Amino acid sequence: MIEVENLHKHFGSKVAVDGVSFTVKKGEVLGFLGPNGAGKSTTMRMVTGFLPPTQGRVTIGGADIEANEIEAKSKIGYLPEAAPLYSDMTVEGFLRFAAEMRRVPANEITAAVNKAIETTFLEPVRHQSVDTLSKGYRHRTCFAQSIIHDPEVLILDEPTDGLDPNQKQEIRQLIRRMGETKAIIFSTHILEEVEASCTRAIIIDRGRVIADGTPAELMAKASNAGIVTLRARGLAGSGIKAELEKLDVVASVETIASDENGITARITPAKGRADKLSTAVFGVCKDKNLSVEELRVEEGRLDLLFREITKTDADK
Amino acid sequence: MDAFITLILEFAIPTLIVSAIFVAILFYVLPREVRTIFKRELKSYFTSPIAYVLFVVFLGISGTLSFFFTGVLEGGEADLFLPYFQYLPWYLVLIAPAVGMRLWSEEQRLGTLELMLTMPLAPWHAILGKFLAAGVVLFAMLVLSFPIVWTMNFLGDPDNGVIMAGFVATFFVALCFLAVTSVISAITRSQLVALLVSVALCLMLWLGGLPHLSELIMNLKGGWLVFWPILKLVNGLGVMPHFTELAKGVLGLRDIVFFLSFITFCLFATSVAIRLKRA
Incomplete structure (x- = not known):
């Protein structure tokens, strides 16, 4: 039309x-x-x-x-x-x-x-x-x-x-x-x-x-699209983090809370691999026999995307 | 009683015939868009106080001043032409821009121009519709000044043909002034600016035709000759000689063609002004 x-x-x-x-x-x-x-x-x-x-x-x-x-x-x-x-x-x-x-x-x-x-x-x-x-x-x-x-x-x-x-x-x-x-x-x-x-x-x-x-x-x-928030117990926090960081679909792991018995972390997917991330994270938890208390995939936020792409353009 | 019948025969009936022809053209010749714009515009003149205020001002000034300052009543011959019609264009220099100033500037100020120009109509539909509506307001003004004619007919036995010619000539001048105002109001969104600039231009248009100016142009010498083209142009566009000819009762084709082409040119210029506004 x-x-x-x-x-x-x-x-x-x-x-x-x-x-x-x-x-x-x-x-x-x-x-x-x-x-x-x-x-x-x-x-x-x-x-x-x-x-x-x-x-x-x-x-x-x-x-x-x-x-x-x-x-x-x-x-x-x-x-x-x-x-x-x-x-x-x-x-x-x-x-x-x-x-x-x-x-x-x-x-x-x-x-x-x-x-x-x-x-x-x-x-x-x-x-x-x-x-x-x-x-x-x-x-x-x-x-x-x-x-x-x-x-x-x-x-x-x-x-x-x-x-x-x-x-x-x-x-x-x-x-x-x-x-x-x-x-x-x-x-x-x-x-x-x-x-x-x-x-x-x-x-x-x-x-x-x-x-x-x-x-x-x-x-x-949006940069937050596909970020996985995980709360898991059964292993020391640093250990879980290390395991997660080994995955090739993971770009970075941000620890929110961590102790000798578990972790709460935000896991950012590697570029273009967002769709594989939750499965991979879940796989790690299964392998290590962790009990998953929370596994949440974030939806991208339009306002974030908006800010990101309009801002970077302005900075140029 | 005789005067009354004369008035009906010589003024009311021609006026009605002209109005009927206009309405017929509006409804059967012109496209619907022109009619719609015309109706809206005319209605808006009468829903706001503008039209009434201008009527009162025009009738007040033209009536009183003509009678008191030009001594029609004292003169035995109630020949209306000289005192009354000679002064009318002077008032119209002010009144016609006051009627026309809102035509396009109001549209720009309200932002409705954007609405109008995205509707399925050609710009000339809107330009003509608006111009006709304002023209009808001026026409109504002249019609409402009939008490003066009436008085003349009771006081004496004037040549009504000449009076009618005076009105026709005055109306043409009014339309010229209105057309100039249409162009100016398309340029600015401020009605006040439109009014002031239009008044100045109309005054120039009126005075441009002064016989003195033609003499002046003939006698230009030396360095002053650089002004020759511009003075010649102003003089050539001057409406006064055309008005005088028409008002004498000489329905010269030349003068009517002058008025009509001048108006057409201004309406065309309005469309150019609007186009430039958009670009």
Whole structure:
């Protein structure tokens, strides 16, 4: 549905986006991660056709966003980062306007508006002026605008920004549900959101894609992924440690507690061997007849990966 | 009673016909997008106090000043042209930018430009829709100044054809000023800046056509000749001579073509300004 090829954007001498490529198919929810100023919003603005790219190509459902502007744009629903609204309209008036602009047939507008209001929980403020809305309602009104024409492609720039935890939860579920039939890109700072609603995630830093994969794949890349915590008894701690260090799947063993009768340790796997580690550790315990009180494999943490890869890049 | 019938025949009916033609064009010729933008824009003029304030200011100034300072009431001949229409463009130098200043700067300030430009419409749809809405506000202003015409018809027996021509000419000038404002408001997100710059440009546009300036250009000598091209341009764009011709009741094709091409050019310039904003 969404194809982005080698997208570049320069603002004067500043390079905001530097060769970003990805595709999003129908049924995929792509999470866009990255530090502030990484080029997330600029990329989304180019995908939606608001900013013309300096170089590169965007096609939406086969239609080029520049050459075939109107056709491509009619397939997109877009929630800009600032959730802009016309302050002199009511919520319903604004959504009617959006429906007309997004080419909803005249006789279906009322139904479309009602559905969008229902989906985004706007009923209580339906007739209220946009001016008087709280931030959460403003955000949802703009969100409603983006889904009013039931688009094939949804591009949401920080859709949960400014919402309370319950609303965040609702919006995440909504994104996940809509993702089954649409192609969705959404950006966020909140890493749990990626795990909660994305089928795939991209991490962008300084205008470049530095990681791309399913949330599970990305989490496996974090430095804590596959670390095994072991609490075992039956031998002196130093002895167990020495045994563990002999394994070729082990990079290092960090002792948390140790005495003459046992050990609690965090075992870091050697690069690329995380999947073999727990079996090997368990094998050692069996050979030495140790009683294993705890053996736990850590899941990679996305926030750790995020910090690691965005930081190392900045240090260069 | 006679005056009343004259007014209906000579003003109300033509106004209604023009309005009907406009509505027909809006609904049957122009694309739906233009109509949607037009409706939203027009509605927003009347939900905020802007339109009302400007109506009052315009009608107040144009009505009172014309009557009191130009001595229409004292003059036996109630020939409306000289006192009333000569002053109207001066007010419009201020009023038209005040109507148009929000067209694009408001859109930029609220951030809704991003929304609008990612909707499936061509930029000219939005530019035209907005321009037409602001044009209707100015049109309504001129229509609402009918009490002046009414008074004239009760006091004497003016040439209503000339009065009508005066209104047509004034409206064209107003649209020119509005078109200039459209360009400026696309450049800045501040309405105040848009207003001030537009007023200055409209003033230049109006005064550029002063007969004195043409004389001055003819008599440029020596080093002053370096200013010749720029003065010639300002003078050539000056709307005053075109206004005067039209207002005299001479429906010259040349003047109408001038106004229409000037407006078209400005609307095109607006689209360029918006494009540059995005890049």
